[in-house]
Amino acid sequence: MVTLQHFAGRWYLQILRFLLLFSNIIPISLRVNLDMGKIVYSWMIRRDPKIPGTVVRSSTIPEQLGRISYLLTDKTGTLTQNEMVFKRLHLGTVAYGMDSMDEVQSHIFSVYTQPSQDPPAQKGTTTKVRKTMSSRVYEAVKGIALCHNVTPSYESNGVTDQAEAERQFEDSCRVYQASSPDEVALVQWTESVGLTLVGRDQSSMQLRTPGGQIMNFTILQIFPFTYESKRMGIIVREDSTGEITFYMKGADVVMAGIVQYNDWLEEECGNMAREGLRVLVVAKKSLTEEQYQDFEARYVQAKLSVHDRSLKVATVIESLEMEMELLCLTGVEDQLQVDVRPTLETLRNAGMKVWMLTGDKLETATCTAKNAHLVTRNQDIHIFRPVTNRGEAHLELNAFRRKHDCALVISGDSLEVCLKYYEYEFMELACQCPAVVCCRCAPTQKAQIVRLLQERTGKLTCAVGDGGNDVSMIQEADCGVGVEGKEGKQASLAADFSITQFKHLGRLLMVHGRNSYKRSAALSQFVIHRSLCISTMQAVFSSVFYFASVPLYQGFLIIGYSTIYTMFPVFSLVLDKDVKSEVAMLYPELYKDLLKGRPLSYKTFLIWVLISIYQGMLCILYCWLNNKVQIKH
Structure with a gap:
């Protein structure tokens, strides 16, 4: 102008x-x-x-829900209900399923009703075998009943005092409390077969036998579960005998190097995982008083260290984690949430590519992906072989490149190697896949994958999770959705949107x-x-x-x-x-x-x-x- x-x-x-x-x-x-x-x-x-119970914690990005290209979801508690049901007990030579739990119960009962005198000569062999099997089953169940962080509580008619409740109330008043539903499922199962956790505080634990006697145990040390160690341990002393025992349970990948040599652990873990079961390995080690006193002195000294405290503590604990006796494998099943399959199908038809990031075994994750229809029936699945160096990663990426319209299943260790040497090539191939499953995935890796997707594709990402291990992924994504589940409200509070069930995600986006x-x-x-x-x-x-x-x-x-x-x-x-x-x-x-x-x-x-x-x-x-x-x- x-x-x-x-x-x-x-x-x-x-x-x-x-x-x-x-x-x-x-x-x-x-x-x-x-x-x-x-x-x-x-x-x-x-x-x-x-979609009742949905909470909007960030009112600045609702329109971003309309342009999601990549959906990254956790498995346990997000696609599944995180309500565990005990399905399998495996002792190596024999496995007990849902239809044979009464046999486990009879073994436990036989330990406490075994006559003190020797059996008749003509039946000596059979009874000896039965006694050996009964003792093996008993030791396994006892290990499961002691190695956990579960606390029983009693509440009825306003009475919450545990000692008073034990005198007044029956088993129906007992409620088990724990941070992990896996542990609650295991303790509930030991109760069903005869060994009941009736009391626990910071220094002691009480088990009730089938005969009604109370076994008292003193908790000497406890090593809590972490996502890095993938195992937990506890040292207890039985008050009646004075025996000190170190129990440990954890994922098969870490426990395989801790237990004594055996030829069935890896194979049976794979078999149970292919059935969609979450597998835990339980082991024990008997300690003499001198061995424990020596360990305790070194452990206390390590905890008082000024420099490299965590490393020294871990080293002392690892000195105990050697040549442990393998007791059993436990398999618990986690049911899919309601309407997970149609929801995933809807999201896939909407043009989204769904990536499942989980800490479970490869077989378990693959089985869940198939059950949830994350991978459709007519789609091929390429299972990325374990790679440890640049050459192996190069060969496996070339093998994967030759496949088309194929879902990818990869472990966290292999993923780390690929991202280290061939980040661009791997992301280019993975982004073309209709679905990707990353198993044995650490929380930091989940966030790294979200960040790489954003950088490489420039598309909007949405992360869905329910636990504390999903918070980093949720915060890294353009839209974070938390599912309120059994693992607390960490993910829900850290997310932009909070939902109560995974199926609500469909309506939230569509x-x-x-x-x-x-x-x-x-x-x-x-x-x-x-x-x-x-x-x-x-x-x-x-x-x-x-x-x-x-x-x-x-x-x-x-x-x-x-x-x-x-x-x-x-x-x-x-x-x-x-x-x-x-x-x-x-x-x-x-x-x-x-x-x-x-x-x-x-x-x-x-x-x-x-x-x-x-x-x-x-x-x-x-x-x-x-x-x-x-x-x-």
Whole structure:
């Protein structure tokens, strides 16, 4: 405008005046409208009766739910219910399933009802074998009943004192409390076969035998489970005999190097994992008083160290973890959550690629992926072989490259090697897979995978988890969703959105995510259109009157235009709905269209700019011509 005036007069003042006149083109109200719109979207999500209990903890990103390309999910407690049921006890030579638990119970009973005198000569051999098997079963069950962090509590009729409750109440009043549902399932199973955990405090533990006697144990040391060590241990002394025993349970990958040599551990762990069971290895080691005193002295000394304390403590504990006697394998089953299969199918049809990141064994993870239909029936599965160096990783990546439309299953160790030497090549191949399963995955690796996906693809990611080990992944993703489950509320509190069941994720993305994105796109472009219309009219008005810097609309008229007169018609776009929610759920392909970014792009923005210029010019020219006609008359 100043140039068209040929910089006449005090042109620098004209620049300032025109800046003020055309300031409407700066959409200050856009931020206000969008923030208010996001509050409305969040309120709609919380009030949706079909996804009860959903909490929006970050109201700034609801529209990002409408453009998710990669969904990364935990397995236990997210796809599964995290309600464990004991299914299998394996002693190497014999395995007990759900239909043969009464045999385990009879073995436990026989230990306490065995006659003191020698059996008859003609039945000596059979009885000896039975006694040996009974003692093996008893030792295994005893190890499971002692090696845990479970605490029994008694609550009934307002009485919570444990000693008083034991005298007054029956077993029905007992409730087991633990951080892991695996441990509760194991202790409940030992109760069902005859060894009942009836009491526990920081220094002691009480077991009740089938005969009703109480066995007292003193807890000398306890080594809690960590995600890095993948095992836990406990040292107890039986008060009646004075025997000191070190019990340990953990994942087979770490326990294989701790227990004595055997030829069945690896094979049977694989067999149980292929059935979808979570496997734990239980072992023990008897200690003399001298051995324990020596260990305790070294352990206390290590804990008092100023430098490298954790390393020294771990070294002392590892000195005990050698040549332990393998007692048994336990297998617990974790059922899938309700409607996991249709939800995953919906998400897949919506154009999302689902990655499952879990700390479980490869076989268990693969079995769950098949059961949940994460991998469809007609899809091939490429199981990435264990690699330890650059050469092996190169060969395996070449083998994987030759396969097409194939789901990938890879372990955390192999993944680390691939990312170290062939990060770009691996991510390029993995991103082409319809589904990826990463097993034996550490929490830091989960976050690393999310970060790499964002960097390599530039697409939006959504992470779903339920436990503390998923927090880093949830916080790294563009949208974090926490599932409130058995493992506390760490993931739920750290996430942007909190849901109660995995199946609610489908509606959260397909309906609310899609609506939020389309509405925000329309609202933002319409606010620009509104501002550009009034600026176009001002430009035409000034041009007609010799580029004078005179406002077309005065005072509150121009202020009221964006705050009162057009506010409600424009803001009503936050209630806009192109299809019903049922249709959006029935046709997830509608969501896939959003991934191309068509509702908000340079093309749509330029179209709205042209519409604004056209409408603004039409309005001002009509008014001007109409005014000239009236003047003539």
